[in-house]
Amino acid sequence: MNERFDLRVILQEIKVDEKVYRMKPVLLTQKEISEMREKMNRVKREEGRTT
Amino acid sequence: MALGTPRIILADDEIHIRYLVRSIIRAEGYTVVGEANNGEDALALYRLHQPDLILMDINLPLKTGDEVLAEIMREFPAAKVVMLTMVADMDTVKRCLEMGATDYILKNNSVETIRQMLRAIVAGIPEKENLV
Numbered sequence: 001m002n003e004r005f006d007l008r009v010i011l012q013e014i015k016v017d018e019k020v021y022r023m024k025p026v027l028l029t030q031k032e033i034s035e036m037r038e039k040m041n042r043v044k045r046e047e048g049r050t051t
Numbered sequence: 052m053a054l055g056t057p058r059i060i061l062a063d064d065e066i067h068i069r070y071l072v073r074s075i076i077r078a079e080g081y082t083v084v085g086e087a088n089n090g091e092d093a094l095a096l097y098r099l100h101q102p103d104l105i106l107m108d109i110n111l112p113l114k115t116g117d118e119v120l121a122e123i124m125r126e127f128p129a130a131k132v133v134m135l136t137m138v139a140d141m142d143t144v145k146r147c148l149e150m151g152a153t154d155y156i157l158k159n160n161s162v163e164t165i166r167q168m169l170r171a172i173v174a175g176i177p178e179k180e181n182l183v
Contacts, residue, residue, distance in 0.1 A: 028144055036144065036145065036148065
């Protein structure tokens with residue numbers, strides 16, 4: 001076990017990994033999509049009622 | 052539900068998907084008034100027929116489904132546009148719903164689920180808009 005680790009390289013790799021992770025799109029299921037649609041419709045209805 | 056037959060346009064570049072969805076639509080007793088395999092034709096057909104509903108993919112050649120959605124909503128604010136796609140990323144779903152898509156259906160649903168969702172959408176179309 002005489003492998004040497006350069007902390008700066010590891011930190012750089014973590015940064016790159018985080019960037020890739022953040023760029024990865026969040027995929028939704030049909031249930032989540034339907035819930036999002038319901039929520040948006042509810043907000044629209046409530047906004048319509050108050051105006 | 053209305054007495055008339057709902058008139059639907061189908062826009063998808065995959066012939067097998069069009070075949071499948073057309074079968075579902077016809078089995079429900081609805082009428083397919085036009086089919087498009089690209090976004091420009093979808094928009095042209097919408098302007099021509101002004102159907103009760105358009106079922107549209109996102110990844111369409113020439114003009115994407117979300118671009119077509121934006122144009123349809125600008126010209127016909129009461130339009131019923133349903134996205135039928137495999138694109139499930141949150142940004143796209145949110146953008147389409149905010150632009151006014153009536154619903155957003157994933158193609159990987161079972162045929163029965165798609166059929167039920169379609170029925171629910173058609174049931175929500177006001178009668179006067181739903182006559183041939």
